Amino acid sequence: MGLLSDPNRRRALISLLTRLNTPICLVCYMAGVAWFMGLAFEPFTLRTYMSENAMGSTMVEERFPAGERALATGREFAAHKKKVGGMPVDWLVKTMQARGLEVFTQSFSRTLPFPDENKERYMVKGTNVYGILRAPRAPRTEALVLSAPCSPGDNNQAVGLLLGLAQYFRNQIYWAKDIIFLVNEHDLIGMQAWLEGYHHTNTTGMDWSPLQGRGGSIQAALSLELSSDVITSLDLVLEGLNGQLPNLDLANLFYAFCQKIGVLCTIQGKLQRNDWDSVSGYSHAVQTMMLMVMKQASGRPWGDHGLFLRYHIEAATIKGINSFRQYKTDATTIGRLLEGMYRKLNNLLERLHQSYFFYLMPSLSHFVSIGYYMPAFGLLTVILLLRALDLWVQLATPPTRTEDGVADIEQSSPGVLSVLTPLVISHLTGVALYTLPIRFQEMAVEHFPVSETEAVVLTAIAVYTAGLALPHNTHRFLSGEGTEQGWRVLKLVAVLYLAVLLGCTALINFSLGFILALTLVPVAAFVTPHIPKVLSAFILVILSPACTLLFSVFFFQELQEMPVSFQDGWLLYLSVISQGILDHFLYGSLVYPLIALLVYPCWLLFWNILFWK
């Protein structure tokens, strides 16, 4: 502990850090961004590999024969779906029973806090149908799930394939785990109801009927989305609720089987390229990685699998994509791929835990683990710590200009209590941002000619903007105003608060933490009451969480090669806000409460400092 106890070396180090504070901060920021961009560069990544020994070499020949019959079943399903006008429960029950499964249904209902304009639903009622294939020789302790969501127009082929696979699996003797074939209605809401019923939890306030049949603890789950008879590639979707990802072994399994069977596989809809040393190859990898970062940061589940992850079940969604390529894959091949995957999962002795849970994928065969991407975030956080150290040193040294001895001593001890008022007011504004939009939507609909969804979103934006006017109104209540010490103490507290907040966020959801750090760390580092007010107010608003979200929406559309105009982008932004609020109330996503209750008050503290008188 020589550094901490030797006063000469301490003094030298501290004076170095305070003298070179700004240059070091700039270097760290650029190093952090450069490190992050360098993550997609192929020599810096690792090839994916199977970590779980139980899923190692099994020389199995997949023999699923009935692709055409599966497609025919899918067409029948589509016809019955159109006839009933929703989920054809009776037909599904009869068909599954004919295939020898134990069939059960679950009905559920939920009234959304406000109408969902993307999917046009408000009071949702539905039924899930699932059939359990009991393992012939093993006790009923573990299960695997294959699910296909029942959507109004699409996904009939997936249900057909699911039923075809059920029939084929029923005739095999090697199953050691129960397989549950699930067709859920109203995609994520139905899936949430089924999972809550299966695990006897009720975290989101949904009404569901109890499940009559169960299969043991679920080890892995796959969700199928297939909308055409032939496909050109299979896309893997990994991002789940709150940015949680399944074990990397599941992605490795999928990739291994796509190689074996010879199906093109993509991630984020992008095919892998081999020319990593060219600029376009590198930018392709960066785009793939940035898409994953954006999707993870949004905190919403990007497929029906996303809700399984919370229950410690590794799950992924496989989407079939039919685009303009020459080589088409038929349903039999997809069936064989799924058969192979399920046979491998059948061999698992324990849950998938050997491989990484925290990773980024610039392509399907390469990954970046947490040990490689965390330093990028760490470099950004170091800026905050350096600033805090600088402020502490400034606060601890007595001011050079003193009025008299008594005042000198009083000023030299920083009053932490004076910071309490801005903190409390900022957090109350955050609480208002969290509760008011939902609570006052009826009142807003009465007074303004908008729909409920628009009312909620516009109230949120209104509360957010009203918070900007706070410093002008609350100066009367601030006790430490007028002193140089006052804003320094507030900034010290705010910087440390932001550092802890970003650290905790990055541990749970790295992408969200990193994106927030990218925009909020410069704000935190450079805001003082002495910089030019108009320009810095503008920059602060640009870097605030709401504008970050706006830019992210445009950036996301650019990455997906579907750029939007400004009006469309603005409407998309409003729908993103409403989806975020809905995700929180329906599935328990933490992004909206985090931003409203913690990040926004922190940003308001910096806004307060800027307008400190």
Add this chain to the structure above:
Amino acid sequence: MLKLSLVTCCFVLSVVIEGLALLDLGVSPYSGDVFHETPLIIYLFHFVVDYAEITFMLADVITAVALYLAVKDYNKQVFRKQKFALEADRYPLDCLELIRSPKEMYYIPLKVAMFYLLNPFTILSCVAKSTCGLNNAVIALFILSTIKGNVLLSAIFLSLATYQSIYPLTLCAPALLYLMQRQYIPVNFRRASFWWFIVQYAFMYLGSLFVIICLSFFLLGSWDYLPSVYGFILSVPDLTPNIGLFWYFFAEMFEHFRLFFLCVFQINVFFYTIPLSIKLKEHPVFLIFMQLAVISIFKSYPTVGDIALYLAFLPVWSHLHRFLRNIFLVSCVLLACSALFPVLWHLWIYAGSANSNFYYAITLLFNVAQILLVSDYFYAFLRREHHLTYGLYLKRKDGSEATLVLK
């Protein structure tokens, strides 16, 4: 579950209720391996189980009031001693700015009480209904009675505290030093009055301990609470993760070495008593603070309530802040670790993405920060004493300015 990880599963109200239930069925409450509280706690909760929240809040209030009165009395004595020393001209001339004034000391007792009551750790401990609140109340009453100079009550409360968990035994030394100082008995091994006082105190202490233990025997009618309570604390059979240092170590240790490491870890708690007592024999109240900190860091099942108790003392030493060197680093680390505990617990137990190493890393960091805090205050205290003896601005023999280095 998260609260329980911070306040240790073993010493919570739900466990006490289970013990009560077993007792109602006529079975010894220690027969299941869950209940490890003393019989007096069962007896107390037998009457107040319906008002449990009020009991815990009352315990916190008692602790705060006891600390308030104790610190007020202590401040008076500190000021009186300082006045005598000033009149006797024992302080060098240039350290007058280190002298404390009544004005600055006026609000300290109130700050101590507020520090304890408003500490998030205390509130968390109360909400989770941990019996640590009751332990804190007993220790606070012990401190109050010691500072007021009441030898009998001090011995009784100390024996109660030791009866609850063995570690407050180390508080014997500062109590003896303080009471001897107050009664003007010189702390000298060769004086008979010194040994006579120790014998008196030991007699009162052991006598009350004996009475309490026999009372427990008669309450439950058997001696099986001894291995259940004290055996549990000393032999650490339960390795549920908490904020202490024991669980990870003993989870991965081979059985062959278990006894050895158990002895090493347990001796670590008691080991610092004698050296600290020798160094701080003039300042027993600071010694109490150090001992409380050492106990709450190194005990076998620490909870955040223990930490709250010694953190409450920090305003008493607020005049040391100009000598503290690492307070910024320590408070940042403590704050960050307190925020990271629930995050990593969630990631380990619920999300399944992290594992025990992540959680233990934060535990280690938290304890290292606490140790650094305590040693920093120790350094600052000793440095102030040094300055009061040798002057504030030190000069070397050739007149240049010197710096103090702790070797």
